[in-house]
Amino acid sequence: MTNTENATGIIPSIDIALRPVNGKHIPAITSLQVAEIFGKKHSHVLRDIKGVLKQASVFFGESNFGLSEYELKNNLGFLVKHPMYIITKNGFIMLTMGYTGEKAMQFKEAYINRFNEMEKQLANRVPDDPTSLGLPDFRNPVEAAKAWALAIEEKQEVEGRLAIAEPKAAVYDEVVAPNVLTLTDFCRRLEGVNIMAVKRSLCMANVFYVAPDGGYRVYARYRDTHFAEKFDKDYGSRTFHVLPEGQKLLTRLYHDGKLIMKKGFTAPSRDKGVSHAA
Template sequence: MQDLLTINIENNSELGPVVSSRTVAEEINRRHTHVLRDLEKILLSPNVDSVIIPSEYKDSTGRNLKEYLLTKDGFTLYMFNIQGHNDFKMAYINKFNEMENALQNKLPGSYKEALSQLLETVEQKEKLELENSMNKQKIAEYEPKASYLDSILQNKSLVTVGQIAKDYGMSAQALNKLLHDLKVQYKQSGQWLLYSKHHDKGLTHSSTTEIEHKDGSTSVRMNTKWTQKGRLFIYNLLKENDVLPTIEQ
């Protein structure tokens, strides 16, 4: 036994549960043309066109053929005009009742209930939009960090303290002083050197610069440059002290 259908009439208002005349013909083992003929006789009576609705279907060859869609009242009206098939009648009437009850339970019973349902839908939508915005913000907050760390890890060259300081929006002198205050380095003979506990970590590399003076003499100056590992060390250390690079602020 086939399930009932739910359709919309041309104005798109809800028609409710219906059954096709083809389904009825199949279930009671009659030719569809005979069922159509009987229905058209019933349609000669007044006030039945709202319960027996003309429609069309495509057959296996693609042709548009006539059928009727019967509401519960239309189905009952038709079945009262034929003898027998009581089990079939009751099964379909029970199915109509079941579907109508299901549809009725889905609809708000009053204007107040309708407003309540609408408010709940709006609140759920706003909640989802807020969660979506929060997730986007979290992603945006994580992206700069990943970008900054990626730039460190992908760059294999040595960098000066001035280059690192620029990432934090400060001067080289300010960053050197901050690293001194954090017990990372000290200054000796004009060069910043790491305290002994950081010596063997591969954080820095000393380069030599030859300076030519006006009198033609030359001297050598040692400069401390940071490796990318050292740059990452500075990043983690400053972060622990609530100092972030500009891109993450």
């Protein structure tokens, strides 16, 4: 990160609002605001955020940086969605730690002070109207009884879902998972395929895509039907398992010449065949 100062040297209006981050509405700003405050291109702010997310723990990243979108009109007048992040106070401090310079320091101090003010206001606030916070009106006995009954019903529904899901998860972990190959292991069976470029090949085939954090993800239409994603929180890495339909898809791409090959290799004809068995 380079030294940065707002071009005007004037602190912009401090607009901190309650925004959703990891399922909670807390005081936050957006990456667009950070770009405006410090006179940076938004793309550079996104790059800096990705750098923070790569080095910080998964918990810190999810708790302080919420991926969102905003819309801008393109040259043809159509609205196009672009990525942005919603950032908490701690995320703001971590992100701007390397933004130096006298004016940058003033901007950071002003925003952190405003964050602290909002947190104090929220901590001391007892709303006259609980519904303004999306809560039931517990001052009304009928509404309070309804809210209590609904909470019990939701609790029972969640417990029922867990009771159904647990044996399924156990069966998958003990029976299915050991027999499912990882993407790397399966592609080793495809002679000549460049293992290091398989994910890039799947991106070109619109099966995978590159997420804002720079990692690869499976498009929803192929997730859990062709490929299963497993995220390891301890290492912050994602493993892809190839399901039977995914094995068929990879084999088809292989024979169609759509998987990047090692130097000196070419994809075989369709009649050669590839074994799917473990």
